[in-house]
Amino acid sequence: MKDVVILAIESSCDESACAIVKNGKEILSNVVATQIEVHEKFGGVLPEVASRLHVEKISAVVEEALEEAKLSVDDVDAIAYTRGPGLIGSLHVGVQAAKTLAWAYQKPLIPIHHIKAHIFANHLITDLKFPLLSLVVSGGHSEIVLMSDEGSYEILGQTQDDAIGEAYDKVARVLDLGYPGGPKIDKLAKDGEAVYKLPQPKTEGIYDLSFSGLKSGVLQFIDRMKRKGEVIVDANLAASFQETALNEIMEKLLLAVDHYDVKQVLLAGGVAANSALRKKMETAFENRQEELVLPPLWCCTDNAAMVAVAGYFAFINGERGTFEQSAKPSLRVNEEN
Amino acid sequence: MKTLCMDTSHRYLVLVLMENDEIKASKSMYAWKKQSETIFVELINLMEAVSWQPDDIDEVVITVGPGSYTGIRIAMSIAKVFCSSKKKTLYTISTLQLYAGLDTCSVMLDARSNRVYYGKYQQGKCLAEGIKTLDEIKALSENMIGDVSLIGKEDKNPDFVLNFKELRPYYKKVDNIHGLVPRYLKEESAYLVK
Numbered sequence A: 001m002k003d004v005v006i007l008a009i010e011s012s013c014d015e016s017a018c019a020i021v022k023n024g025k026e027i028l029s030n031v032v033a034t035q036i037e038v039h040e041k042f043g044g045v046l047p048e049v050a051s052r053l054h055v056e057k058i059s060a061v062v063e064e065a066l067e068e069a070k071l072s073v074d075d076v077d078a079i080a081y082t083r084g085p086g087l088i089g090s091l092h093v094g095v096q097a098a099k100t101l102a103w104a105y106q107k108p109l110i111p112i113h114h115i116k117a118h119i120f121a122n123h124l125i126t127d128l129k130f131p132l133l134s135l136v137v138s139g140g141h142s143e144i145v146l147m148s149d150e151g152s153y154e155i156l157g158q159t160q161d162d163a164i165g166e167a168y169d170k171v172a173r174v175l176d177l178g179y180p181g182g183p184k185i186d187k188l189a190k191d192g193e194a195v196y197k198l199p200q201p202k203t204e205g206i207y208d209l210s211f212s213g214l215k216s217g218v219l220q221f222i223d224r225m226k227r228k229g230e231v232i233v234d235a236n237l238a239a240s241f242q243e244t245a246l247n248e249i250m251e252k253l254l255l256a257v258d259h260y261d262v263k264q265v266l267l268a269g270g271v272a273a274n275s276a277l278r279k280k281m282e283t284a285f286e287n288r289q290e291e292l293v294l295p296p297l298w299c300c301t302d303n304a305a306m307v308a309v310a311g312y313f314a315f316i317n318g319e320r321g322t323f324e325q326s327a328k329p330s331l332r333v334n335e336e337n
Numbered sequence B: 001m002k003t004l005c006m007d008t009s010h011r012y013l014v015l016v017l018m019e020n021d022e023i024k025a026s027k028s029m030y031a032w033k034k035q036s037e038t039i040f041v042e043l044i045n046l047m048e049a050v051s052w053q054p055d056d057i058d059e060v061v062i063t064v065g066p067g068s069y070t071g072i073r074i075a076m077s078i079a080k081v082f083c084s085s086k087k088k089t090l091y092t093i094s095t096l097q098l099y100a101g102l103d104t105c106s107v108m109l110d111a112r113s114n115r116v117y118y119g120k121y122q123q124g125k126c127l128a129e130g131i132k133t134l135d136e137i138k139a140l141s142e143n144m145i146g147d148v149s150l151i152g153k154e155d156k157n158p159d160f161v162l163n164f165k166e167l168r169p170y171y172k173k174v175d176n177i178h179g180l181v182p183r184y185l186k187e188e189s190a191y192l193v194k
């Protein structure tokens, strides 16, 4: 079969990225202009600021990806882009950039669902085997997804309120750890023990998740300790929060794995870089049949290579986008228009 | 010399295809918050009408603001990616100036919260540009166009297509395409939590 080269653009949140990937496997370039330093200053991602950085960076990122791959847009087979979900203003920039390339070089356009791309990132390190279950955890998402084949996607459970990454950010703010909260809590928790009792989240659906109650639980706990004049060990609180949140996730995931007969279990999304979560996953799947896939840290955070991989599968399945399709901040999976 | 002009910075979507200062095809439509999904559809229609290929375009002209932040970024994202990858020349003009054209008039565009983007022009020459409150605008007795319904009159929109053409002497060439950013009302630092 002829090689398929996909150029992909990702701009759904705070990374302006362009990548070129051959046959869904071989990364020819993977450029990410990260905005993290700016957002650190603001204590989180402000949508307007993120959009500004995207329009500032987008053309340079595309050029760099082409230079690094030593290719021209003429050499690629299709342009994939993240259509949603994400921040509307940020998405717009990437969508227009992708459409511009598709129009100027007469290439097919392939809209991609951001969370699907996170799951497909795992294909960069190992072949995906279906059916699979994926735990998608990031600043904006916490979902348990069942995929029976590369085109299907069923959300078994998802967060009822905050995403796990959001909960980390909020608790990190309370502990004055700064942004982004995930890595900071993860690090601090290593020096502590989960000795504080925090409320276990409650949800409706059996695979659903919830984190806002836990976040308020942390605040109430701090208040209570203050009233009693007791000293809180921050590292212990970080460890207790993390333990409670991750146990919730693991419990739901394992319920799903027990119920569905799958070949692989994948971790995906920014919080997949969390060391405590990875350890829990490794321990839980040590003696199980299902193959556990933990993505390397470089492909957990937002990047365009993962969009290119998802784009590759969509391309060979004959999926094509149109110029009428606009950014969709709350894009559902398998949504046509 | 073939020129593509694009404005998405306020309430309209304006596209003009010119060849040596002759308007070959154009589209000017009300497209408030709809520019992102309509711009390529309309552009492709216009290109087909005149049988141009994207490669035929030698230069691009866009408005750089002030206006709707999201809106400005639509045409600018397209222009930056197109001009940098295809090595085309890029020019900008002020959105306020596109409203004024070569007339002698003042322009007011809604900047929300009882403020407007204001510009004063004399046959292409910019006498003033900035932000004014509605009260300040009401105190002026100038020939005002743009979102004048904010001061109780009927909105006055110019012939954007003609203005794009006539403003050629005022196009500003962009030397560093990658570095181009819109003109915003608030600096990024204004978003810092104090």
Ligand SMILES: [Zn+2]
Pocket (backbone or CB within 6 Å): A114, A118, A138, A269, A270, A301, A302
């Ligand atoms: Zn993501």
